[in-house]
Structures are given as C-alpha cells and as structure tokens.
Amino acid sequence: MKNLVKYMLITAGLVLTVWSTGCKKASDKGFLDPTDIGQINEQTVFADSALSIQFLNSVYGELNKTYFMQNGTGGGGIWAFSDATDDGEARWSSGFSQGYNMANVAGGSDNAFSLATWTTCYAMVRRVNVFLFNIDRAPLSAAKKTRLKAESRFLRAFAYYHLLRTFGGVPLLGDAKYDLEDNFMLPRSTFAATVDYIEKELDGVTPILSLDYPPEDFGRPTRGAVLAIKAKLLLLVASPLYNESNPNSGPVKELLGYGNPDANRWKKAADAAKTVMDLGIYHLVEDNTTAPGYGYYDMGIQRKNSEYIFQIMMNTGRFYEQYFLPASRGGQNYGNPTQQLVDDYGMANGKLITEAGSGYMETAPYLNRDPRFGYSILYNQSLWLDRTSLTKKPVDLYMQAPGDGMSTAPYNTVTGYLWRRFCNENAGGNFGVTSQIGLVVSRYADILLGYAEALNEYQGPNSEVYAAVEAVRKRAGLMPYALATGLNKEQMRTVIRHERRIEFANEEGHRLFDIYRWKVAEEVLNGPMGGMRWTKNGSTFTGARIVFETRKFNSPQMYYQPIPLKEVNKNNLLIQNPGW
Template sequence: MKKNYSWTCLVFMAVVFTVSSCKKAFEDKPLELLTIDYIFDENDPTGDQAYKWVTNIYTKIPSGYNRMLGGSSWGLNGGQRSNISLVPLECFSDDAVPSADGNEGWNIIRGGYSPVTTFDDNWGNCYSAIRAANIFLMNYQRVPWADSSRRVWLPNEARALRTYFYYELIRRYGGVPLIGDKIFDSNDAGLLNLKRNSFQECVNYIVSELDIAKDSLRPDASLAGRTTDADFGKMRKSIVMAIKAKVLLLAASPLFNPSSTPGRSYTGYASYNAERWKAAADAAKAVMDLGIYDLEPNRYTLMLARANKEHIFFRMSDPRIDNSYSYYMSPPGYKPANRNSEGRVSPTQEFVDAFPMKNGKAVTDASSGYNLSNPYTNRDPRLDQTVFYNGAKWLQRPVEIFEGGKDKPNDAILAPVQTQTGYYAKKFCANDSSSANYTNTFFRDGGFVPPWCIIRYADILLMYAEAQNEYSGPDASVYAAIEKIRQRAGLSPYALPPGLSQGQMREVVRNERRIELAFEEQRFWDIRRWKIAKAVYGTTLHGVTITKNANGTFNYSPKVVTTPYFTDAMYLFPIAIKETQVNGGMEQNPGY
C-alpha cells in the first residue's frame, strides 16, 4: 500500500508548511533553496526566518465561517472553494441552518458524519502545526539570537501554540497520540503504530506545557499599547492562561467527566470528579484577576476594532478592510452599490426564543410582556445585534421577511437564496441600520469576515460562572459574573432573581452563553461538552412563516424546518478511515 495518508503529515508537512506559507513570508529566497539550515541560519543574528516560521504556525489556527467538509471545501488557509464556505459551526447546532438548499452543510445536518465522510476534520492540520512547533523547538538554538528576548519568547510561543492544537484535537476526538518533541521521518516504524493517549494524559500534558510557557512570553500589552502592537494577538501570559481555562472547562464537562465510566480512557476520565470544576473555575478567575481585560461598553466595538478591552485570543487578520461580509449575511433584498446581498445563514426559532425580554424575563414567562402578535418588541437588545427579523431597521428601511416581501420574495430570480426560517444572521455586521451602505470592517485571512476572536472576556466570565456554580452552587461571585454581562447587554433590570438553585443557575449560564457568544463557535461545542446535543439538536427545529395583513399587521405561524440527524457516537468526531487503515495502533471512536 502506498503511504498516501494523513499521518504522512508528520513526516512531510514541514515541506508543505514551508512551501504554502513561504509564498507570503519567504519570497526573499527561491523556494527550492529553502532548507532547515536556511531557516535556522547559524550566521543570522536577527533570526528573521526562524521568527517567520513561528508566525506561520498561527495560520493553522481554525477560523470561523470557513469549515472543511470531507476535505473538499474551501480550506483553512485558502484553496478550493465550495458552497459550504461562510457557514458557521452554529449551522450544525440548534441555532441556525444554511439558507441555501444546495449547501453541502445539509448533508451533515441530514446524515451526520462518518470515518469516510468526515466533518471539520482538523487531524492533519493540527498535527502539521504540532510538527512545525517541534521543528522550531529542535532547531531554534542554532540561531545566534542578537535579541535575547526572541530567544526566550519564541520557543515558549511555539510550545503554547503546540498545546492549543492539542486542545483543538481533544475537543473533537477525545484522547489523541501525544508525540512530545518527536519529529518523525518516513522510515520511523513507530509512525505506523502510534496509539492514542488517554484523555486525562492529554489534558495533563496540555496544562503542564501551558504552565511552563506562561511566564516566558511577551509581556501583556496595555489597552493603549494593543492598538499599535504589531504582535498583538500572539501568545502572551494572559492568552495561555485563558487557553488553560478552556481546556480545564472541557475536562470538567459532562462529556469527558461523566457520572458513570465512559468505557474507554480516550473518551474521558474514568469517573466523575467535582474538583475538575474547581480547577476550571480557578483558571478562569486567574484571568479575571489579571485586571487587564474588561467588557467593551458597546458590543459593536468587537466587530470593528481588533484591539479592544475584551479580545484576549484571536486569529490574526489581514489589515485591509472591506464590507463583503455584510453582503454575504444581509437579507437578499438589500443591494447597495448595485450588488446583491445573500442572506446565507438562517437562525432558528429556538435560537430567537432564547433571547429574553428587555426586562430579563424569558418569553415563556407569562409576566414578561411577550406578545405573539408583536414578538420582537422590547426584547433583549442583543437580539437586534444578532438577528435580522421582520420589521428590523437595516439600511434605512424595515426588513421584509414576510411572504412576498423584499427579503423573501419567493422568486428565485430576485433572490436565489432565501431564509429557511424567517430570519437571517446579523452577528458581526456593523451597526448599519441608518446607513446608506455597509460599513467596512477588517478582513480576516483570505477576506470575508471580521477578526475571528477565539476567547474574549465575556467568555471568561461565563466560564467562571459555569464552573463555580457546578462546584459550589450559585454564590455571589457567580451572580456578579453573569450580571456584569447582562448589564452591558442593556437588560433592565439586569439583576437575576435571588435564591436560584444550582440547576436554575445552570440553565441561566447556558442560555447566556448561547445569546452572548452567538455565532462565535461556542454553541456547537457547548451542546456537545454538556452532552445535550441529542436532546436540543437531534430534534425538530423550527422557523416562522410571516404573512402581511391588509391593515399592515402580520401573522406569525410556526413551521418545521428540519430534524437533524444526531447519534450518541457524534458527540465525538470520527477519526478518518485513512488514519485507522494505515496505523495499526489507531483505535476508532466508539460507534463508528
């Protein structure tokens, strides 16, 4: 059998990584002359090429709205286009579906994923990044660094990046092979018999490596310094601490910290341990106690300014600006500059109903003031910032999602793609309700969306509230963390009812995560780590059909959109068949 499998990444990805990334970073020397000796030049005190090597590892970090389906869609770093492009992971949760009937994402929604037809398969991508980090760690001391800071910062930066890619692996697959500092070559027999480490071993390794790196990185920048720091977004102590909190929260969650034995060591711990929640709470609290992050008063700042009070860890963006993203997401009846908008994402009714009234009460509460005939009035302001609903103001006119309206004309020529649910996704668009055109925002790598934030301070607050509540119940610190977010959101009153039980607070935290962090790739992972995906996603999802009456009022009728396919096996991703066929030591996840 030919060795045409992804584990070859561990052998050859150094070359692929170099060639693909050097197009941007290493054009000062012909590609055929790029060697380890050139990159880690013993006669170059600047170490610029070695520095660029580390910088290019960041391009492997997965970014939102550009997901891989069986390796055929538009890749993380560019490449082949596919009609799954610009579909966020929330389209594979209970929050949204793709608007286009022909979008490849519907294959996942209706049929799930398997070792043959994988989804968001980052196995090869992550191990190639881990290999690149190992190459740097093995060779960086060959460089006669004139800048002693680089000699200290860069190896720890590579170490921290390596752990982040292990985190990306374990949240998809559970325990995975830990290769340490090993750099395999094609003749290494061990490459074909690599076994999976237990989930606990992976978590212990990641946390240990993060602890080693955290105090030997670039110092954290002040808010003023972030706006001019060209390296803002690269690994700092606070980022490493935030990643640690993420890892420990994952490890404490029901998927991996079950009340009964999970069966196989790489799918979780052997038994439940409440102390894991305490470890996660302590890690999140440590980030809070740094005192260098806070909530931005205006949530739209998060879409328009990469460097702000709230962003902790994000994927670096191209400094160019554009308004393409607004065209992709806005309802199809809007055509500023004579260019069609596309409305590619359709939020579900379940998601819309998760937003409370402005008084903080759920729409299901009879005392909330919710009106079925006027369902979007006096709602949590975050609804207007996240969803295009019928009657919302956008580009100086009301959105028309009623049957035959400008944004749902039921005419394939006027609008080839229309909402499946009666809603369109608005998150990450600028505040253009009164504008004549879409506001320019930063590109991310390759174009299309604003800076992709992986961890922000609101997430840290909610992580702390969740972990602390699970460990010791809803104490004053849990209330304070959640109410800080609700206050910024504009709820009045923002205070939660006193005396909530642990279970009631759990539901509050989960709902706050859903609406505050909407379309930031949190819900997809949250419903899996909480092990509720089968109940909330593997069930019927709804939308609304809106008809306009002669007197200008509207009727809102619920409609069934889809019932996604989801099994217990799908809480973890399958390992691609190409990996298990050629690696005798690679055991598949249960149920595949």
C-alpha cells in the same frame, strides 16, 4: 498515522511554504499578512531571521480552520459551528447542509469535517515541531527565540485542545520532528494524558509571554491568552460528558473522558478563570447610554478592546459582513438562525418570553427583546445600510422578496432570519466602512460565565456567582439585570446556560461544544427545527412558524467525531470512536 505525518512532511517539512509579513499598516493588519513567497528548504528558512518568523506565522495562518467547520482538508468552505446546533442552519438545501451538520450522521467516519480537523491540527503540530527543532540556529536574539518558542508551544497546545474537544484522547507527538523513514504508528493517548499534556504546555509558557504587545504583534498570544485557553480547557474537561460514567469498556473508555465525577475539576476550572480575572486588565465593554446593550454591539465591531483576550487575525476587510449579510447588502448569507434561538432570547426586562409579565406579543415578536437579539439577528424589516442611498432601509425577508426572502433563489434564508453578529452597521459585504476585526476565541464575558458555571457546580450560587452573571446581563442592557435571589444550584445552572447561549450566539463554536460537554445534545438536537415565514399583503406582514428540517442526534455516538477512516485504515494502533 505514518501516512498522515508523511503528508505533513510534504506540506511542512523539507519543502516549506512561508508567509510574508508585508504589512502596510501594522495597526490595521496586525502581524499576519498571508503572502506566499515560494517554497524554500529548512536550511534556507532558518538561516534567515525574517523567514524564520514567517514560518511560525504560517502556523497562525491555520488557526481560522479551528474556528469554523471546514469543507475539505484544505479549507475551501466556511461553516459556522452554529450550523451544527439548534442555533442555526446553513444557507443551502437541508440535504447538503446536513453533510456539515453534526446533528445528522452524514458522511460517516470519513466526513469532511473530521478529516479537515485532524489534518489541519496535526499539520500545525508538525510545523511547530519543525520550528522548535530549527529555531536555535536562526540569527535571532536569545530573548526573541525564547518568546517565539513559547508562542509556538501555545499554538501546538491550542491545536491539541481543538483535537481533544472534537475526538477525545489523541496521539501525542511531543517534540519529535519525524523523517520520512521513521515509524509513525502511534496510538491514541488517554483523555487524561491528553488533558495533562495541554495543561502542562500552557503552564510552561505562561511566565514567558508578556501581558501585552505593540501593535505590530497584535494577535500573538499574551499571558492572558494562555491563561484564558487554560480556563476554557479546564471548564471543558470538568463537564458532565467527560466525568459521568459511559457505556464503553476496555481501552476506548479511557480515550473519551475520566469516567468518574470529581468536584475538584470544577474547582480547578473556577480557579483558572479567577486567575484571568485577577490580572485586572480585562473588562467588559459597556455602554448602555448610547442605547441599551450598545457596548455588546460596539465590542463586536472593534479590532481591539479591553474585553478581547485572544483572537485569530483575519486580513480581509468586512469578513463578517461578506459572509452573513443578505445579497441585497452585498453578503452571501452563509448561515441562518433558528426559531429555537430566537425564542430563547428574553425580553428587555430580563424575563423569558414565556414568563408572566414579560410583555411578549406573538403579533409583534421582535419588540422590546433582549438588546443582544437586535445586535445578533436580522429579521424581516429590520434595518440595514443600503448601498444606493447609504441610509438604513428595511431588509425584506418575507417570502415574496426576490433577493433575500424564502424562495429557492441563491443566498436566501431557509429559517426566515439572517445573522448580523459582528457586522458593522455602516458596512455591507462590499461597501461602506472596512472593518478589520478578527475571530474572537476568548473574551472576558467567556471568563466571567465560565467562572460562574464552575463555581456554581463546585459549591452552589454564592455572591461571586451572582456577580459574574449579573455583570454580563448588565452590559447586555437588561433592565433590571439582577437575578432573582435565592436560586439553587440547578436554577442557577439553567440561568448560566441560557446566558451562554445568548451572549455567544454564532461565536467560536460555544453552543456546539457547550451542548456536547453538558451532554444535552440528544435533548436539543432531536426533532424539528423551526423558522418563521412572513407574507405581505399590502403593508401588512403575517408570520407563520415553519419546520424546515427534522434532525436526529445519535447518543452517545455523535458526542465525538470519528477518527478519519483513512487514518484508522493506515494505523492499526488507532482505536476508532464508538459507533463509527
């Protein structure tokens, strides 16, 4: 820990890198525009109002690293958390992608994801502490200082939330702004203590932050954002992984969860979600008139709408199009959905493809599917905007295609599918409209399904549980969207977990941390991962299911990432997670 904080001191202490606001259009870019204006010491930064605010903006600039698995300690690579689940696979060969696939033990206790997560989050904590230590002497109004302090505490709590769901209990630095000569040999706090700290910090800033901000401050946490992250936190920690007995003993046992079930934790999670719902300012974006489920797509390409509660600002236009679309559409194909995910999408009539009367045909597998399928996944011959003609043309994902198919050429899909989630149909990776959406951390569908899950686990599937789930299904364009009556708790649990997988496909690590907290990763991440290989003969396409990789998930070791080995070696008070 000492050397870690020393690293943070070098990067964020006496020598400070601050970011310029420099927005040309506040409505387009929000408040964050990362322009490095040099390295300035603390005395200079906090003697200037603009630089003081820009220093806090630099903490916001690290948030995107909590949204993806990062390649290395400073970022440098973007990998969707979906690539580490049964939902997806990275574009590169399996041997490389497994290094960033938490379904395989690759890299050991010094793997890049663990080190990047640990370093990034503690750098955020350190910067916040520097900010809180200095902000009172900045030439800002008292009201402005109060709000900025609350924002910074939220960011610190969010960093700890990401550390918690990755490692379990972690060292808590409090407000300390360490100097180089200080002793940083801090032990890990228990899981319960870490949860309590995050919850109290969120509670402390809730009454301070406003429900909304003007366009130039879009992306800063509102009161609703704080309440939503609290709801996510409490849903996480009420889940089986942290409440069932675990085989560990001694101090490590208290680092990894509560170790005993408590139904009241589900109630707290439900109450937290209901608090967000009762604000009355968030609503699902629904439009089934333009096309079934169109509101789901439309929500995903908007910068701001009634559904978004908290998102991370990005300043590069066409972010999703650049990373997820095929090479023929100017994209880089950073991830490929699996056949497992494709098969889990139901039909437009609300039935699973395996149910009697669903209408599913293996010879036409993409016909009449849940509308969210077509808005989330590119499959062979689905349509996308062509750069030359500026009309929609079929995307070739059959094996003979030189640009997008399943050969060994760069940017090709290893599963037979590509992501299109959050991509604008009128854009390619480097042409068409310029989208300016952010990375959605929390939206109202997340609150509804979290509420339904927690309430179902607490007291079973009452009318409120049904209403929350059916609202999401209705917006999705399912017809009929109503669930079967008389479901018991276990049946409703299955429905909710299915809806979460489909609704949040390739979004903010939902699937990864869901299968972890539900403690089902060993069920879904062990064994063959599938895809589809299409061949073309004349104008006829023939599909064959393939296995592109066999994965292994070691339980219970892999439910928690390892504390980076170099940190454990520096600090004998840091207890390593079991099995690493």
